[in-house]
Amino acid sequence: MARSAAKPDAxxxxxxxxxxxxxxxxxxxxxxxxxxxAAGVTKGAFFHHFKTKDELGVAAADHWSETTxxxxxxxxxxxxxxxxxxxxxxxxFRKALLxxxxxxxxxxxxxxxxxxxxTAPAIRDACDxxxxxxxxxxxxxxxxxxxxxxxxxxxTAQSLALHTQAVLQGAFILAKAKAxxxxxxxxxxxxxxxxxxxxxLLFGRTxxxxx
Amino acid sequence: MARSAAKPDAxxxxxxxxxxxxxxxxxxxxxxxxxxxAAGVTKGAFFHHFKTKDELGVAAADHWSETTxxxxxxxxxxxxxxxxxxxxxxxxFRKALLxxxxxxxxxxxxxxxxxxxxTAPAIRDACDxxxxxxxxxxxxxxxxxxxxxxxxxxxTAQSLALHTQAVLQGAFILAKAKAxxxxxxxxxxxxxxxxxxxxxLLFGRTxxxxx
DNA sequence: CAATACATACCAACTAGTTGGTATGTAGGC
DNA sequence: GCCTACATACCAACTAGTTGGTATGTATTG
Numbered sequence: 308m309a310r311s312a313a314k315p316d317a318x319x320x321x322x323x324x325x326x327x328x329x330x331x332x333x334x335x336x337x338x339x340x341x342x343x344x345a346a347g348v349t350k351g352a353f354f355h356h357f358k359t360k361d362e363l364g365v366a367a368a369d370h371w372s373e374t375t376x377x378x379x380x381x382x383x384x385x386x387x388x389x390x391x392x393x394x395x396x397x398x399x400f401r402k403a404l405l406x407x408x409x410x411x412x413x414x415x416x417x418x419x420x421x422x423x424x425x426t427a428p429a430i431r432d433a434c435d436x437x438x439x440x441x442x443x444x445x446x447x448x449x450x451x452x453x454x455x456x457x458x459x460x461x462x463t464a465q466s467l468a469l470h471t472q473a474v475l476q477g478a479f480i481l482a483k484a485k486a487x488x489x490x491x492x493x494x495x496x497x498x499x500x501x502x503x504x505x506x507x508l509l510f511g512r513t514x515x516x517x518x
Numbered sequence: 519m520a521r522s523a524a525k526p527d528a529x530x531x532x533x534x535x536x537x538x539x540x541x542x543x544x545x546x547x548x549x550x551x552x553x554x555x556a557a558g559v560t561k562g563a564f565f566h567h568f569k570t571k572d573e574l575g576v577a578a579a580d581h582w583s584e585t586t587x588x589x590x591x592x593x594x595x596x597x598x599x600x601x602x603x604x605x606x607x608x609x610x611f612r613k614a615l616l617x618x619x620x621x622x623x624x625x626x627x628x629x630x631x632x633x634x635x636x637t638a639p640a641i642r643d644a645c646d647x648x649x650x651x652x653x654x655x656x657x658x659x660x661x662x663x664x665x666x667x668x669x670x671x672x673x674t675a676q677s678l679a680l681h682t683q684a685v686l687q688g689a690f691i692l693a694k695a696k697a698x699x700x701x702x703x704x705x706x707x708x709x710x711x712x713x714x715x716x717x718x719l720l721f722g723r724t725x726x727x728x729x
Numbered sequence: 730c731a732a733t734a735c736a737t738a739c740c741a742a743c744t745a746g747t748t749g750g751t752a753t754g755t756a757g758g759c
Numbered sequence: 760g761c762c763t764a765c766a767t768a769c770c771a772a773c774t775a776g777t778t779g780g781t782a783t784g785t786a787t788t789g
Contacts (some may be wrong), residue, residue: 312612316766317765318762332633332636332637333546333634334546334635335544335546335547336542336546336633338748338749339750340747340748340749347768348765349765349766350766351753351764351766351767351768352764352765354749354750355763355764355766356764356765359749360749360750386626409636416695417632417691420691420694420695421544421628421633421694422543422546423544424620424694425542425543425620425621425733426543431694431697431716434666434695435695435696435697438692439695450664462712462715466705466708466711466712467712468710469564469692469708470709471687471691472688473685473688473691473692473709474684474685474686474688474709475756476687476688476691477685477688477689478684478688479685480628480688480691481683481684482630483635484627484635484642484649486646486684487641489777494677496679497681498674498681498685499683501673501681504663504673504717504720505712505719508714508716508720508729509719527738527739528738528739549774549775550775551774551775558742560739561741561775562739562741562778563739563740564737564776565777566737566739567738569740570776571775662789684734730784730785730789731789732789733789734785734786734787735789736784736786737782737783738781738784739780740766740773740779740780741778741780742776742777742778742780743778743779744776745774745775745776745777746775746776747772747773747774747775748771748774748775749770749771749772750770750771751762751768751769751770752767752774753766753767754768755766756762757765758761758762759760759761759762759763
């Protein structure tokens with residue numbers, strides 16, 4: 308509930324460290340000590356802000372939702388006039404984010420939920436919230452694109468929005484499986500291209516690029 | 519090196535336990551003691567067969583490749599005459615496997631690679647092998663389907679085969695994010711439906727079912 | 730054939746180091 | 760003086776891995 312974001316306090320430093328360390332090593336293998344070292348704070352500070360490691364896990368997922376949510380809200384694809392254009396530009400935007408090292412472009416909650424879905428329900432729910440809410444930001448445009456074309460398919464806009472997230476999460480896994488010297492971002496980008504081609508075919512638009 | 523497979527020895531009991539426990543809790547959170555308890559063997563037996571925990575991780579990935587490889591090799595979809603039919607029937611087969619609890623239908627190597635891609639290269643490579651080789655079993659049919667139709671697309675058969683694996687891996691993540699009482703297999707199945715629809719559109723076949 | 734030699738498969742107890750978490754102290758603002 | 764926000768010191772439980780040992784097979788040799 309605290310405000311006044313002047314300089315980064317221990318809590319936000321810990322959350323920032325969590326995003327980076329957990330995406331690199333996974334949740335279980337990330338130790339509290341390591342998080343404290345990466346954040347430059349002591350263990351006392353950690354347990355002052357978070358009762359348990361799992362509570363930090365939940366907070367990290369929520370923090371991830373907030374920061375990525377703000378980033379996508381500010382992204383340029385929203386400025387396009389046509390709903391389908393916006394949706395496709397969102398896919399392009401996701402592809403453009405596949406830059407740098409694997410830990411930098413992969414998803415925190417996709418990583419965490421794999422390790423915690425059976426053992427830490429609170430973290431799993433936080434990850435579910437993060438994915439579901441992000442997918443929900445796509446639904447209105449998908450529905451508008453469907454309505455414009457008078458489509459009454461067997462699938463729902465929500466299922467298609469979730470499918471886009473599935474493709475992205477799966478692309479991250481393929482990227483992680485590639486050795487570092489191989490082009491990890493490339494295999495992820497290939498899958499995003501297939502996803503975009505699906506959407507174009509589905510909405511009756513000629514597949515665009517030689518990408 | 520293998521012997522007459524009469525009764526399960528400690529090594530195969532440990533590998534079987536690993537498939538189940540790691541898929542439930544993740545690799546890092548799975549302890550050697552827990553594996554031994556699940557397999558009904560002692561720690562001495564564990565370190566007799568595997569020098570380190572990571573060595574078991576590699577062996578588990580290889581074991582996963584072998585057992586699932588044999589299962590897919592024996593699956594009925596191979597009996598269809600047309601290459602595209604075979605490919606689409608493979609997708610149906612994957613969808614039909616989405617039964618039971620999440621730990622039972624999800625993928626061991628997809629789970630493990632997320633936790634080990636930066637910290638245990640040997641495990642990451644074993645996971646990469648497993649995914650790549652499975653994807654490779656689809657390439658011939660995809661290429662035949664492309665050739666039959668005289669297609670010369672911007673994408674390759676291999677990238678499409680990998681894309682199918684990305685969708686499946688991503689579907690598993692979405693399923694893990696759902697609370698237990700919700701229909702976890704259902705959201706995964708929805709994504710597989712979208713994947714099948716993509717393939718039908720791509721190869722110019724009318725999307726089939728009301729599924 | 731039997732004794733020796735060695736290998737494989739496994740077990741129970743132990744260890745050194747790590748883990749999440751706690752107890753207690755303190756500096757600075759209100 | 761009291762609360763918040765940390766820091767220091769510490770611990771009990773757990774961790775991967777080790778040790779010394781046993782039981783059982785198998786190949787060799789006299």
